Amino acid sequence: MSPSGILLLWIVSLVALGLFAFRVRYLLGLLRLGRGENRLGGVGRRLAAVAWEVLGQRRLLREPAGVLHFGIFWGFVVYASAFIFSLFKGLLPFLPYPMPEEIGPVALALEVFGVVVLAGIGGAAFRRYLLRPPRLEQSRDAGVILLLIGSLMVTSLLSSGFHVVATGHASFLWNPVGTGLASLMVGGGLAPSAASSLQLTMWWLHMVLVLGFLAYLPYSKHLHLLASSFSVFLTDLSPRGRLRTADADGGGPDPLNARNFTWRELLNPFACAECGRCDRVCPAQTSGAALSPQKMVHHIKEHLLEAGPYLLRGTPRNGHYPELVGGVVSADELWACTTCYACMERCPVMNEHIPLIVRMRRYLVTRGEVDARLQDALTATSRYGNSFGQSPKTRARWTQGLEVPVKDVRREQAQYLWFVGDYASFDPAAREATRAAARVLHRAGVSFGILYDGEQTSGNDIRRVGEEGLFEMLAEKNIATMQKCRFDEIITTDPHAYNTLKNEYPEFGGTWPVVHYTELFDRLIDAERLRPARRLGLRATYHDPCYLGRYNGIYEAPRRVLRALGADLVEMPRNRLNAYCCGAGGGRIWMEEAAGVKERPAERRVREAAVLNGVGTLVVTCPKEITMFRDAVKTTGHEEGLMIKDLAELVEEATTPEVSGHA
Amino acid sequence: MNIAVLLSMVPDLVEELEIAPSGVALDTQWLRYLLSESDDHALEQALLLKERYGGKVTALALDRGEAEEALYTALARGADEAVKLTGIPEEGWGKRAAAAVVGAVLKESAPDLILTGVQAIDDMDGHMAGALAGILGLPFVGVTRSVDAPGAGKVLVQKEYPGGMAAEIEVDLPAVIGVLSAPQPPRYVPVARIREARKTRTISEREAPSVAAPEGLVIRRLFKPEPAERAEMLDGTPEEMARQIVTILENRGLVR
Numbered sequence: 061m062s063p064s065g066i067l068l069l070w071i072v073s074l075v076a077l078g079l080f081a082f083r084v085r086y087l088l089g090l091l092r093l094g095r096g097e098n099r100l101g102g103v104g105r106r107l108a109a110v111a112w113e114v115l116g117q118r119r120l121l122r123e124p125a126g127v128l129h130f131g132i133f134w135g136f137v138v139y140a141s142a143f144i145f146s147l148f149k150g151l152l153p154f155l156p157y158p159m160p161e162e163i164g165p166v167a168l169a170l171e172v173f174g175v176v177v178l179a180g181i182g183g184a185a186f187r188r189y190l191l192r193p194p195r196l197e198q199s200r201d202a203g204v205i206l207l208l209i210g211s212l213m214v215t216s217l218l219s220s221g222f223h224v225v226a227t228g229h230a231s232f233l234w235n236p237v238g239t240g241l242a243s244l245m246v247g248g249g250l251a252p253s254a255a256s257s258l259q260l261t262m263w264w265l266h267m268v269l270v271l272g273f274l275a276y277l278p279y280s281k282h283l284h285l286l287a288s289s290f291s292v293f294l295t296d297l298s299p300r301g302r303l304r305t306a307d308a309d310g311g312g313p314d315p316l317n318a319r320n321f322t323w324r325e326l327l328n329p330f331a332c333a334e335c336g337r338c339d340r341v342c343p344a345q346t347s348g349a350a351l352s353p354q355k356m357v358h359h360i361k362e363h364l365l366e367a368g369p370y371l372l373r374g375t376p377r378n379g380h381y382p383e384l385v386g387g388v389v390s391a392d393e394l395w396a397c398t399t400c401y402a403c404m405e406r407c408p409v410m411n412e413h414i415p416l417i418v419r420m421r422r423y424l425v426t427r428g429e430v431d432a433r434l435q436d437a438l439t440a441t442s443r444y445g446n447s448f449g450q451s452p453k454t455r456a457r458w459t460q461g462l463e464v465p466v467k468d469v470r471r472e473q474a475q476y477l478w479f480v481g482d483y484a485s486f487d488p489a490a491r492e493a494t495r496a497a498a499r500v501l502h503r504a505g506v507s508f509g510i511l512y513d514g515e516q517t518s519g520n521d522i523r524r525v526g527e528e529g530l531f532e533m534l535a536e537k538n539i540a541t542m543q544k545c546r547f548d549e550i551i552t553t554d555p556h557a558y559n560t561l562k563n564e565y566p567e568f569g570g571t572w573p574v575v576h577y578t579e580l581f582d583r584l585i586d587a588e589r590l591r592p593a594r595r596l597g598l599r600a601t602y603h604d605p606c607y608l609g610r611y612n613g614i615y616e617a618p619r620r621v622l623r624a625l626g627a628d629l630v631e632m633p634r635n636r637l638n639a640y641c642c643g644a645g646g647g648r649i650w651m652e653e654a655a656g657v658k659e660r661p662a663e664r665r666v667r668e669a670a671v672l673n674g675v676g677t678l679v680v681t682c683p684k685e686i687t688m689f690r691d692a693v694k695t696t697g698h699e700e701g702l703m704i705k706d707l708a709e710l711v712e713e714a715t716t717p718e719v720s721g722h723a
Numbered sequence: 724m725n726i727a728v729l730l731s732m733v734p735d736l737v738e739e740l741e742i743a744p745s746g747v748a749l750d751t752q753w754l755r756y757l758l759s760e761s762d763d764h765a766l767e768q769a770l771l772l773k774e775r776y777g778g779k780v781t782a783l784a785l786d787r788g789e790a791e792e793a794l795y796t797a798l799a800r801g802a803d804e805a806v807k808l809t810g811i812p813e814e815g816w817g818k819r820a821a822a823a824v825v826g827a828v829l830k831e832s833a834p835d836l837i838l839t840g841v842q843a844i845d846d847m848d849g850h851m852a853g854a855l856a857g858i859l860g861l862p863f864v865g866v867t868r869s870v871d872a873p874g875a876g877k878v879l880v881q882k883e884y885p886g887g888m889a890a891e892i893e894v895d896l897p898a899v900i901g902v903l904s905a906p907q908p909p910r911y912v913p914v915a916r917i918r919e920a921r922k923t924r925t926i927s928e929r930e931a932p933s934v935a936a937p938e939g940l941v942i943r944r945l946f947k948p949e950p951a952e953r954a955e956m957l958d959g960t961p962e963e964m965a966r967q968i969v970t971i972l973e974n975r976g977l978v979r
Contacts, residue, residue: 438911529916
């Protein structure tokens with residue numbers, strides 16, 4: 061390369077790197093607005109996450125289109141590595157190594173991945189512009205990037221063709237594409253001298269495009285290329301079901317802004333690739349409510365870019381900093397979330413949507429901005445310890461007239477302390493399942509007792525609506541009560557209670573082992589303490605509760621129980637970690653119907669179950685689901701065809717010896 | 724503007740009410756008390772006025788049941804001061820006696836505006852607010868849905884009348900207003916804020932002054948509603964039932 065060429069390359073490189081560094085430095089400054097948060101422990105697990113999610117693209121591959129990204133990603137890795145060598149060789153020609161494409165295996169890798177990436181880009185464009193999957197934006201940004209990557213591959217492959225023509229070194233082994241293109245070029249009458257200058261042109265074009273890409277990247281959604289590896293590495297390693305305590309996030313009524321978030325929370329929007337996976341699995345978004353997890357994360361970015369300059373300078377705009385909630389984020393979208401974890405389970409860059417939502421909900425609660433029904437539930441809970449507004453004395457009314465004794469664990473020792481929970485105690489439909497569970501436990505000879513009027517609601521969903529103070533009060537009271545009792549383990553039928561007892565109570569001093577009744581039933585059947593006396597000849601499907609499945613990974617115990625009862629289990633298309641939420645979680649069950657909902661999540665779910673061939677029973681293992689789905693079968697007209705049964709009711713039925721009706 | 728809000732604790736109806744052995748009062752042994760709903764609105768109304776025009780809000784409660792809880796909640800919601808009147812006899816007072824006691828206290832502090840709920844579940848006919856105004860010799864308006872203070876020395880209230888009518892009334896201060904509802908529902912106050920109020924704020928206690936209260940009413944008997952006569956069920960074939968109906972109507976002289 062001529063000295064003037066080298067000089068030009070230096071200038072272009074420095075400009076591009078300068079633009080890149082300038083932007084990245086600014087973005088880092090924005091992140092530093094956030095509060096501290098330690099995300100550095102457990103490096104091994106973090107590296108493993110990077111290996112799976114970044115190198116292995118595990119979550120991307122859950123959608124078929126992920127294959128395209130996989131190809132593009134690895135092509136990018138190969139090309140980026142080659143580019144660095146190429147750039148340095150161009151800038152510093154004295155470096156003692158050849159250009160990467162002059163090394164046979166490297167050349168082959170570049171050509172193969174060039175084709176793979178082109179195919180990937182073609183497929184991605186086809187998907188984005190012709191298939192148009194829902195919630196994938198047709199943004200200009202996306203178009204620019206597809207064109208840019210495509211051009212990079214084309215220039216690279218053409219360059220290889222020109223090189224072969226110019227030098228006459230054809231090699232089907234190391235340059236299959238270049239050699240193929242070269243024969244076409246020669247056929248078209250290209251002279252070696254012309255090819256040589258064209259190759260140089262292509263090299264330049266390639267360099268300028270890559271450097272342009274570098275400069276453009278941190279200004280676009282392709283910032284995710286930079287940020288996502290970090291967001292995966294800096295993932296939250298604590299249990300999924302544990303929310304962070306409300307440390308210093310406001311507490312006062314001052315408007316929320318970027319400074320109230322942690323730096324990791326502010327990193328979310330930088331890592332977001334706007335792929336729409338969260339939206340496609342979100343029960344709020346897919347039922348028509350105001351929440352789009354994708355847009356919500358994007359709103360944080362908008363806020364950061366809007367308020368950032370003022371916050372960095374420390375000078376308010378017109379007397380105050382731009383607000384987040386009530387500014388770019390609406391209360392409606394925050395309240396629509398069911399905290400089902402589907403978005404976080406799906407997000408390829410491991411963004412953390414729910415902590416963001418809860419933090420903003422906490423702010424709304426601090427300001428008293430809650431809807432009337434939620435306010436009633438919160439007021440009732442703080443006064444009576446249950447959201448039903450019932451006298452605490454009636455909590456154990458479900459035990460009245462029960463055929464089996466239920467110990468008061470405050471007075472008598474028991475192996476299991478049964479934490480019953482609000483819905484299982486007070487909801488009339490759920491109460492029947494609770495009674496069935498009690499009879500089954502008794503039948504298996506399990507020693508158990510309840511807290512009677514000493515129990516308060518566990519607070520799982522209280523915490524998730526953002527009433528942190530009330531949650532802490534409930535946790536402290538429950539823990540104080542349980543500490544006075546003698547028992548080995550806690551059992552509950554309520555996945556929400558299960559989640560907070562298991563994952564959150566330890567932080568408040570309640571460190572007992574917790575077991576869900578499906579796990580215990582599974583063990584009891586295994587130990588032959590529960591013996592199915594007859595096979596249930598029913599074809600059933602099973603709904604995974606969010607707080608049992610996605611949050612706590614219990615997928616198989618309830619299924620094993622069902623199979624042991626002789627049920628013919630048919631899976632819904634969305635099962636296990638892809639299960640679709642019933643819509644009750646995160647305090648939604650207490651609130652007004654979310655604005656804009658066309659079809660409730662529970663109704664969508666019931667329809668999903670109802671079309672399964674020959675399935676007449678939807679089995680649930682969460683007290684809230686009984687009422688959610690029984691309502692939904694009525695409103696969707698499936699009352700005749702689909703029965704909603706709690707697993708305990710089926711276990712009881714199957715373990716009851718057949719009694720002849722003609723005695 | 725100095726606003727006093729009188730908060731009354733009333734029996735919580737989620738618990739079963741029992742009659743005391745005396746037969747003229749509720750059995751208070753297991754009773755829980757909560758803030759009367761329209762007093763909650765009166766407090767909200769006072770806080771709205773304070774937010775809009777400034778001033779000071781003092782919440783006042785007779786020490787009964789969870790009065791302390793209600794007062795701390797009032798402080799957490801934005802009240803400046805909370806006063807608990809102690810020394811209330813076990814069996815409580817009638818509404819007029821209570822009004823006399825509160826009246827004696829308010830006469831001293833002489834607030835510009837006194838707000839309280841217009842009625843309570845143990846004061847359905849709304850004695851309290853009116854009696855208080857009478858004792859203090861102040862103007863009184865009841866059943867209001869909003870109170871505004873656009874000018875000095877007076878308030879503008881909206882009062883509801885039956886039949887969907889409403890009136891806007893100007894009232895000279897000082898005055899007593901019996902609030903039915905605030906323009907917006909009482910705000911939610913997070914538990915953390917109440918807990919903080921418990922740690923950082925104090926409720927001033929005051930011995931209830933002894934006043935000779937004219938008690939015009941004496942409860943002779945307190946009782947649970949006695950079920951009315953049960954409906955008579957007819958059975959038989961449609962023809963038989965039709966005949967029975969005719970007989971009943973004839974016996975009562977409704978057909979001839």
